[in-house]
Amino acid sequence: MNRYPVWKNLIVVISLLIGLLYTLPNFFGESPAIQISPLRITAETGTTLLQKIEETLKKHGIDTNGAIVEGNSIKVRFTDTDIQIKARDILQSELGADYIVALNLIPNSPQWLTSIGALPMYLGLDLRGGVHFMLEVDMNGALSKSLDRYSADIRSNLRELRIPSAGLDRDNSQLVIKFRDEQSRSKAETELKKLYADLELRTQDTDRDFRLLATVKPDAHTRMQSAALQQNITTLRNRINELGVAEPIIQQAGSDRVIVQLPGVQDTAKAKDILGRTATLEIRMVDDESDLETALQGQVPFGAELFTERGGNPLLVKKQVLLTGDRITDAQPGFDSDNQPAVHVTLDSNGARIFKQLTRANVGKRMAILLVEKNHSEVITAPVIREEIGGGRVQISGRMSSTEARDVALLLRAGALAAPMEIIEERTVGPSLGADNISRGFNSTLFGFLAVALFIMLYYQAFGVISVLALSANLLLLISLLSILQATLTLPGMAAIALTLGMAIDANILINERIREELRSGVSPHIAINAGYERAFGTILDSNITTLIAGIALFAFGSGPVKGFAVVLCLGILTSVFSAVTISRAMVNLIYGNQRKLEKISIGAVWKPKTSKRS
C-alpha cells in the first residue's frame, strides 16, 4: 500500500528537476554591465552597433567579459564596477545623444540557462536599491487647461461667425457665454454644436441676458483624462530615457496615478528634477541672412542663437518666439501628397490664426520647431514654408523617414505634460541598505531553517530527515517558482520565505504526529504510515486554505512591499502542500514501501500509555 505508481514518482522527480534548473541562475550572481539602447528608432542597432561599441572600448584599452545583443539593446559585461563606470563615460561621449548608456547588472548564469528563460529572482527596489515614485496627475488642472482653450476657441469662432456676444466667463467647470438677444444665442448654439461634439450646451435665461452654458460631456471628460494620463506617461518615459536607467518601470496606477520605479538610481534630486520638468515647444524663424560661418567661429549675431539641427547641420535661429507648444492639440505621423513621410500637427484656433499670419509673412523662409527643456533646447525640425497655411492643420515634411516622422510626432505630443503632476509617494533605498537587506533576509531564512531542521531531525529521526528533505524541496520549488514568474522579491517577501518554512513544517508535524498516534494505538507500521498521511491530509488542506485566504487579501489590498509578502506567502502555501504531502510520501514509500515485513519505523520514541486508550 505504501508504494507510489510510476507516474506519481515521475511527477515528483520532474518537478524537482525543473525546480533545480530554475533555481540555478540564483547561484551565479550578477556582474556589472552596461546597457546601450537606441534613444531613437533611427539609430543603429544590432551587430553594427555591437561592432562600434567593441571597437570603441578596444581603442581605449578596456577589457570586456563579452557582449550580447538583446532585442534592441546591447549589454556589455565587465569584471568590476570601476571599469564599468569608466566604460560608461567613454561610451556616453563617443556614442552621443542618440543612445541611452545605462549601468546595469546582468546575471552571470550560463547562456543555455538564459535561453530557456531561467533567470534569477527579480529583486525589488528595497533589495537592489533605487527610487520609487508615485505621481498623481492633477486632473482639475488638465480640465481647467482645456476649458481655457475652449473659451479662447469659442471666442474666436463667434467673432468669425459674426455672432454678437456679451462676454464669456468661466465658472468652475463650465463656460458661460452671454448674449443680448435670443436670436443670436440660438444661432450660436447650432453653430457651436456642430463645432464641438465634446461640449454639452444648455440655455439659461436671466433677467439681464440670455446665456449658453457649456460643460465638457462626461465621456469626453474621461477620454480627456485618460489621454492626459497617457501623454504624461509618454513624456515621463522620454525623460527617464535621458536619465540612463537600465530597466525603468513606468506604469499607470488607477485612473490618475503613475508609478515610476528606477532601479539603481541614487541621485534622487536629479531624478525628481527631470520628472518634474516642464518642456515646451517653440516655433521661431531661422536666421538665414546672417553668416553661419562667422557664427560658428563664435560671433553669433545679436538676436539669434546657434543650434545644431537633428542630423548635425548647424543653424542660426532668431530669439523671438512666435508660437508655443501649448497651442498644439495633436500631432500624428502620416504621409504628404507626394507620399513622403510627414507629421500632421493640429493647432487650436488661436494657434491657427497666429500660424496663418506667420506663414503668410514668411513664405519661402525657414522656420524652426524647438523642444525647450530646462537648460536645453533642441531643434527638432526646420522646414521651409512653401505657402500660407490656414485652418490650423500644419504638415511638416521633407527629408524625413517614416520612423523619424513617428519620433517627431511623439516629441511634439510628448514634449509637454498634458496636466501638472505631483509626487505623492517616494521611497528611496540606498545601495548599501539594499545589500544589507539581502543579507538580513538571507540570514533569517538560513538560521531559521537550520534551527527547525535540527530540531525536527532530533525529534522524529528518520521521518524527521524526510521532513527536512521535503522542506528543502519546498524551498527549492518556491525559489524556482519565484524565478520563473519573475515576481518581485522584496524584504517582506524574504521574510515570507522564512515564515513559509516555519509554517510548512506544520504539515509534516501533523503527519508524523498522526503516524505516531496510529502506532500508539497498536497498528502495524505500514497501516500507520498510510493512515497518518490519509488522515492528516484533510487537516493540512483546511489549515492552508485559511492562510491562503489571508494571502490573497493581502495581495488584493496591499501595496508595494506588502504585495511582495503576499505573493511569496501564497506561492509558499502551494509548494508546501505539494512537498509536505507528495514529496515526503514519495520518500517514505521509497524507503519503507518495499519492505514487506516492516517491524519498526524510525519516527522517534513512541510512548504508549500504561492505561489502555479509549478509542
Next chain:
Amino acid sequence: MEFFRFERDIPFMSWGKYTTTISVITFVLAIFFLSTRGLNLGVDFTGGTVLEVSYSQPADLGAIRSVLNTLEITDVSVQNFGSSRDVLIRLPAKHELSSTKLSEFVIDALKNADHTIEIRRIEFVGPQVGQELLENGALALLFVSLGIVAYLAVRFEWKFGVAGIIANFHDVIIILGFFAYFQWEFSLTVLAAVLAILGYSVNESVVIFDRIRENFRKLRKAPVTQVIDNAITRTMSRTIITHGSTQMVVIAMLLFGGEALYYFALALTIGILFGIYSSTLVASPILMLLGVKREDLVKPEKKQQEEALP
C-alpha cells in the same frame, strides 16, 4: 524523543470559566490601551517623510537637531536606528513646502554639515496615500475575517466559523494592544504580519476542529466536553511543536532581520504565543457556549438517502 505524554485527557473545558476570564481581561486591557494611547502609526499611514542616514563615525544627534533647527523645521524626531552611526529622522507632513523638496532640502543641509553622510533610505508618503493605505488595510482585515468565517462555515458549520474568528480577533486585538501599550511603530509590514497571523492562527483552530469532528464520529457516546477535551489533548503535542518551529524561524528573524523586520517579527511572536492559547482555550469554550452538537457535524442517516437521490 517525545515531549508530551498525556495519560488521560486534560479537562480543558472545565477550566472554561478561568480561561474566559483571563481572555476577557486581556482583551479589555488591549482595548483600553488602544483607545487611550492609540497606535503609533508609521509614516506609511500618517504621511510624512522618514530619512535614514548613516555616518562614518558615531552620529552626533544634537548637531543634527541644531542643523534642522536652523532650517526652521519643527516637530522633528531624530534618533539612533540600529547602531550609533545610523540615524533616523522623521519629518511631519508640511503643507507650505512640497514634501519631496523637503527631503532634498534637509539632505543638502546635513551634507553641508558633515560630508561623510550616506543616504540609506528616503520615504515620503503623501497624506492622501497614507489615508488610502489605512483604508485598504482595514478592508483587507475585513476580507480575511469574512473569508475565514465563510470557509469554516462551509467546511464545518457556522458555529465553528464564529468561534474561530472570535478567537483570532482576540489575537489580533492583543497584538494591537501590545503595539499601543509600548508605542511600537505600526507600519505596513506590521499590518502584513497581523494579517498573516490571522490566517496562521486559524490553522490551529482548524486542526482542533478537525479532531472534534472526527471525535464526534468516533466517540459516539461521549459527551461534548469530553469530545473537545480529547481533541485538544491529542493535538497538543502537534500544536506546541508546530508553533515552536515557526517561532524558531521568527526568532531568527528577530536576531538577524535587522530593524526593518524587527517589529514584523515581534508582531508574529505575540501572535504565535497568543495563538496557541486562543485556539485551545478560547475557540473551544466559545464553541461550547454556542452549543455545538454532534448533529451539527455528523449528519443523520436520513441525509445520506436524500443525497443518493438525483
